[in-house]
Amino acid sequence: MDFELSDELKQMKEVIRDFVDNEVEPHAMEIEEHDRVPDELLEKSKRLGLFGLSIPEEYGGMGLSMLGKCALFEELGKTINGYTTIIGAHNGIGSVGIVTFANEAQKQRYLPKMATGEWLGAFALTEPQAGSNAAALRTTAVKKGDRYILNGQKIYITNAPYAQVFTVMAVTDPEKGAKGITSFIVERDFPGFSVGSIEKKMGLHGSHTAQLYFEDMEVPEENVLGVEGQGYVNALKILANGRAGLAARSLGSCQYLLDKSVAYAMEREQFGKAIFEQQIIQHYLADMAVEIETLRWMTYRVAWMSDQGDNVVKEAAMLKLYGSEVYNRVADKAVQIHGGVGYIADYPIERFYRDARITRIYEGTSEIQKNIIAAQLQREYLQKH
Numbered sequence: 001m002d003f004e005l006s007d008e009l010k011q012m013k014e015v016i017r018d019f020v021d022n023e024v025e026p027h028a029m030e031i032e033e034h035d036r037v038p039d040e041l042l043e044k045s046k047r048l049g050l051f052g053l054s055i056p057e058e059y060g061g062m063g064l065s066m067l068g069k070c071a072l073f074e075e076l077g078k079t080i081n082g083y084t085t086i087i088g089a090h091n092g093i094g095s096v097g098i099v100t101f102a103n104e105a106q107k108q109r110y111l112p113k114m115a116t117g118e119w120l121g122a123f124a125l126t127e128p129q130a131g132s133n134a135a136a137l138r139t140t141a142v143k144k145g146d147r148y149i150l151n152g153q154k155i156y157i158t159n160a161p162y163a164q165v166f167t168v169m170a171v172t173d174p175e176k177g178a179k180g181i182t183s184f185i186v187e188r189d190f191p192g193f194s195v196g197s198i199e200k201k202m203g204l205h206g207s208h209t210a211q212l213y214f215e216d217m218e219v220p221e222e223n224v225l226g227v228e229g230q231g232y233v234n235a236l237k238i239l240a241n242g243r244a245g246l247a248a249r250s251l252g253s254c255q256y257l258l259d260k261s262v263a264y265a266m267e268r269e270q271f272g273k274a275i276f277e278q279q280i281i282q283h284y285l286a287d288m289a290v291e292i293e294t295l296r297w298m299t300y301r302v303a304w305m306s307d308q309g310d311n312v313v314k315e316a317a318m319l320k321l322y323g324s325e326v327y328n329r330v331a332d333k334a335v336q337i338h339g340g341v342g343y344i345a346d347y348p349i350e351r352f353y354r355d356a357r358i359t360r361i362y363e364g365t366s367e368i369q370k371n372i373i374a375a376q377l378q379r380e381y382l383q384k385h
Contacts, residue, residue, distance in 0.1 A: 003300040009068050016075040019048060028080040031206040032351055037083050042117070045087065050076075051117030054091040054099060059111035066303040070248035074299075077252020080348075081355035082206030084249055089158040089207075090114070092242035093363065094121025097167040098185065100241070101226035101234055106185060110165055122163035124154040124186075124212055125235050132368050134169075135178040135232055139214060141170035148172070148184065148219045150192070154212040156362075160195050161208045164188045167238070168212075169231045176229065183231035185223045192217030203354035239363055243316040244303045247323035250359055251299055254292045254327055257334040257352055261285060264338055275337075284333045291326045298322060314376035321369035324359035331356040 005013070023044055031037055045051065053069050055061025064072070069091065076084040095114050098106065098121070113119040130136040139152025150170050157166075166186040173180030186193065196211035226234050262285060265276035275281050302319045305312045331353040335342035342349040360366045 001301060001304050003067065003304060005067070005071055009064075009071055012068075013071055013075055015048070016050075016072050017078075019044075020075055020079045024079045024083055028083075028348065028351075029346075031080050031082060032345075033205075035082075035205045035208075037086065037206045041083070042086075046117035050087050051090055051120070052115035054095050055111050055115040056099065059107060060115035061111070066244055066306040067300060069245055070299055070303040073245050073248035074252040074255070077249035077254075078256040080206060080351070081249070081253060082204045085204050085207035086120075086159060088245060088249055089123070090117075090121050090163075092245050093123035093238050094159060094163065094165075094167070096241045097123070097183065097225060097234060097238045098165070100237070101183070102185070105222070106225070110185065114165060119164035120159050120162055121165045121167070122157055122159040123238065124157050124160075124166050124168040126156050127153060128155055132365055134235060135181070137169060137171050137181060139168070139170040140174075141172045141182060141184065141219070143172070143221070146221050148221065148224075150184070150186075150214040150217040150219055152214050156199070156209050157212055158207060158209050158362075160210040160212060161198055166212070167225060168214075169235050170214075172228055172231075178232040179229050181231035181235075182228045183225040183234045184219050185225050186217070186219060190217050190219060202357060203351070204358060205351075240313055240316045241306070242363060243320040244299060244306060244312075246359070246363055247295065247299045247302075247319045250323040250327040250356075251292065251295050253352055253356070254288070254295065254330045257330050257349070258285070258288050258292055260349065261288065261334045261337045264341070281337060284337055288330050288333055291330065295323055295326050314373055317364075317369040317372040317376070320364060321366050321373070324356075324366060327356045327359050 023041065027038055027041055049062055052061030053064050053072060055063065057063040073088065076087060098110055110119065114121055125134055127137055127139060129138055139150060139154065141148040141150045152170065164187065168184045168186045169181055170184060171180055172182040192215045194213045196213065198208045198210050201209065265281050265285065266274055268275045298319050302312055302315045305315060334349050335353050338349050341347050344350065
């Protein structure tokens, strides 16, 4: 396995690091307070090509490998998570389905505008009665002539308030269970489509989620994504593909917290010396560093395997599980090291602590990742015996 980045990717990492430090971080507290990413920052992000990381070059994107995307996501993770979630969701679950399963006509229509950020992408699977049990969808799609009529509701959809393109899962054959689910490409201006109000969240301020409503919404049959009845399989593949990128963003956030914690421990004095000299603080920092380095190796290993075309269902689930749990543990220790400062909203530590919590829930809970891992272990056993 070779995790070495090309000179071009190393240069791109430096560009993103500089952008994060000089363009994003100065707006972090403003974004947190007002729950909104400034338009000028999003425009700069578009010009930098950050909305085309997953999209092939022939459609105007960067066409980065998974290893390359993770390298850049790690840098993006070192700033306010709400901002990086807009970009991460678009490049991940918001566009990967179209890149992977769309026909050429669909790619030509959607990917060029998604690559520039003119059209943002979103992924619509979760419903009031279908979260972790993704096969229990109630949104229906009934074929009528050359169109499908969709009725139903989606919840907690990231990027929903401003996305133009949605990958939507709906039931086309209720008798077939998971095999009766189909994925569709839905445009914001389709008649019968509407977006609900923005949810107020514990964290990820600046990134907005909302409900979607389909009321006799008409979708042309040419907007079926992939093959009818393969929507559930498509959804699982889309989610699995995004796990390395999500872990890379968590990795960047963990590294940010460790760097801040080391600096604070070196500067903060108690009992006549820097708190870094206290053995318990050293142990906290050592634990953080070990877990971060382990997460780094896991992230880039899974990214490399993905680029080789390997089946990484188990490894990606392990990575999602470990990455989100490590982020939460690192954030907790960072708050403890900073003490009262870590609990004050004027400083970034408490923000990362709140933002970390969602990583154990969205794009597959920690419990679901354990189910996936266990199922893969069982499959491997049965194949050997």
